[in-house]
Amino acid sequence: MGGLIRMQTRVLVAYATRYGSTQEIAEVIVATLRESGLEVDIEPAKEVKALEGYTAVVLGAPIYMLRWHKEAKSFLSRYREALMKRPVAVFALGPFYDEEEEWKEVRAQLDKELEKFPWLTPVAIEIFGGKYDEEKLRFPDNILVRLPGSPLHNMPAIDIRDWDAIRDWASKLVAQFQPALAH
Numbered sequence: 001m002g003g004l005i006r007m008q009t010r011v012l013v014a015y016a017t018r019y020g021s022t023q024e025i026a027e028v029i030v031a032t033l034r035e036s037g038l039e040v041d042i043e044p045a046k047e048v049k050a051l052e053g054y055t056a057v058v059l060g061a062p063i064y065m066l067r068w069h070k071e072a073k074s075f076l077s078r079y080r081e082a083l084m085k086r087p088v089a090v091f092a093l094g095p096f097y098d099e100e101e102e103w104k105e106v107r108a109q110l111d112k113e114l115e116k117f118p119w120l121t122p123v124a125i126e127i128f129g130g131k132y133d134e135e136k137l138r139f140p141d142n143i144l145v146r147l148p149g150s151p152l153h154n155m156p157a158i159d160i161r162d163w164d165a166i167r168d169w170a171s172k173l174v175a176q177f178q179p180a181l182a183h
């Protein structure tokens with residue numbers, strides 16, 4: 001007689017960031033998942049040592065110059081085997097304008113990056129708005145944004161992260177992260 005074993009859901013939220021805005025989103029996702037009763041750890045993607053013990057993974061990172069943060073990509077490469085066996089949710093930052101066209105473009109940028117990992121079939125993929133403050137940029141970003149033709153130069157500081165949308169997305173992950181019931 002096999003008993004019904006319900007595996008504990010344990011989630012790792014891994015993130016990459018340059019200026020902290022992605023980390024803050026990761027923290028809100030963690031809080032939301034914990035409120036739903038899940039066990040959750042959070043770690044910078046580059047510091048993750050193993051995925052054993054986790055039943056699901058959230059990976060978030062910003063897009064810079066059309067590229068997803070390289071620490072997110074190296075995380076996917078490093079943990080390919082483990083990630084193939086677990087539900088993975090992915091998010092990226094970050095458009096600055098509330099314009100559908102821009103969001104579509106950013107989604108296309110992320111999709112292009114994810115194409116490099118054809119084995120990955122995320123249970124959810126989301127784009128969140130980003131944060132920008134030229135004053136806080138370090139080298140080389142502070143130089144890049146001043147190059148001729150850069151749309152970012154002299155752009156006022158902005159933060160369009162939508163915390164309700166972020167919490168909403170995280171809540172929806174809970175059902176997708178429930179492991180199958182095992183006999």
Ligand SMILES: Cc1cc2nc3c(=O)[nH]c(=O)nc-3n(C[C@H](O)[C@H](O)[C@H](O)COP(=O)(O)O)c2cc1C
Pocket residue numbers: 016017018019020021022023062063064065066067093094095106109129130131132137141144145
């Ligand atoms: C130099 C620079 C280039 C950027 N390039 C892109 C881009 O190609 N696509 C995009 O969606 N966002 C782009 N962004 C916006 C960032 O993704 C956004 O500022 C995000 O909030 C940064 O996250 P972080 O604070 O975690 O580093 C760029 C920002 C900077 C400063």
